[in-house]
Structure formats: C-alpha cells, structure tokens
Amino acid sequence: MTEQSVQTPIATFDLTVLDTAEPRKLAEFYCAVLGWRIEDASDDWITIRGSGGAGLAFQLAPDHVPPTWPDREVPQQSHLDLNVPNLDVGEQRVVALGARPTGIPGGDSTFRVFLDPSGHPFCLCLNAG
Known part of the structure; x- marks a missing residue:
C-alpha cells in the first residue's frame, strides 16, 4: 500500500x-x-x-439467532471490545443492565466476555491508559 x-x-x-x-x-x-x-x-x-x-x-x-460462541453451532460473527478502567466495576454495571457473563476466561485478566441482552458477545477490556 x-x-x-x-x-x-x-x-x-x-x-x-x-x-x-x-x-x-x-x-x-x-x-x-x-x-x-x-x-x-x-x-x-x-x-x-x-x-x-x-x-x-x-x-x-x-x-x-444469537451466536453460541465458543460452541461453533451458531458461530460468532463479530464482537465489540469496550474499554473500562476497572473490570470488577464494569462487570457489575453491565450485568445490572442485563448482560450475561460467559465464564470464558480472559487472558491475563485483561478482559472479560459477556453476552448483551440479544446474545451478541462483547468484551470489557482493562484500559491500561
């Protein structure tokens, strides 16, 4: 290029x-x-x-039909990465709004994976900045 x-x-x-x-x-x-x-x-x-x-x-x-990721029956098409200053606080707040934790481990404790109310996966990512 x-x-x-x-x-x-x-x-x-x-x-x-x-x-x-x-x-x-x-x-x-x-x-x-x-x-x-x-x-x-x-x-x-x-x-x-x-x-x-x-x-x-x-x-x-x-x-x-929401994805069943990480199960491949209905694969993930996309996901959002959203930065937060504190993963614990971010998790509490999105769960209170209707998100569901997936229990999928987040590498190095730098992110956590959730499903939004329609079943789309998204990650809360620790904002290092």
Whole structure:
C-alpha cells in the first residue's frame, strides 16, 4: 500500500450494525453502557452515538439467532471490545443492565466476555491508559 492510498480513503467509518429481535431494548442497553443517546429511531432501525465519531445501529431481525460462541453451532460473527478502567466495576454495571457473563476466561485478566441482552458477545477490556 502506498503512502498516497493511505492518505486518500475511499470511505469513512460510520456504524457497526447488530441484528436483534428487539432493537429498542438493545439500543437502550448500549446507551446505558456507553453513555450515548439515541440519534435516530424507527420500528426496525435505531442508531445511537456519543459526542462524535462512529456509532452503533440495531436492525430488526425477528428471526435473529444469537451466536453460541465458543460452541461453533451458531458461530460468532463479530464482537465489540469496550474499554473500562476497572473490570470488577464494569462487570457489575453491565450485568445490572442485563448482560450475561460467559465464564470464558480472559487472558491475563485483561478482559472479560459477556453476552448483551440479544446474545451478541462483547468484551470489557482493562484500559491500561
């Protein structure tokens, strides 16, 4: 890749979109976790953002089947890594909002894996900074 191609992007990143049977419920979960707000909402699509940059969207998928990762029956398609200053406090807060711990060990105690209310995996990662 040339230096010119790096300086001239083809596109800009806008959203990560998650399928869910309950867009509003999942949007409210991530608003509470990230301190973001709902930017746009309809019956089948909700977008949330923070003060700037990329956001998350939740698309109605009535037949959504959550991944069973690490079991490969329904494999993980993607996951979010969310930085926290304290894993114990972060875990307590996301569980209170409806996340479920997976019990999957987090290497070197630097991250923990959860499932959001629709069953999507996400990690709380210890922010070393």
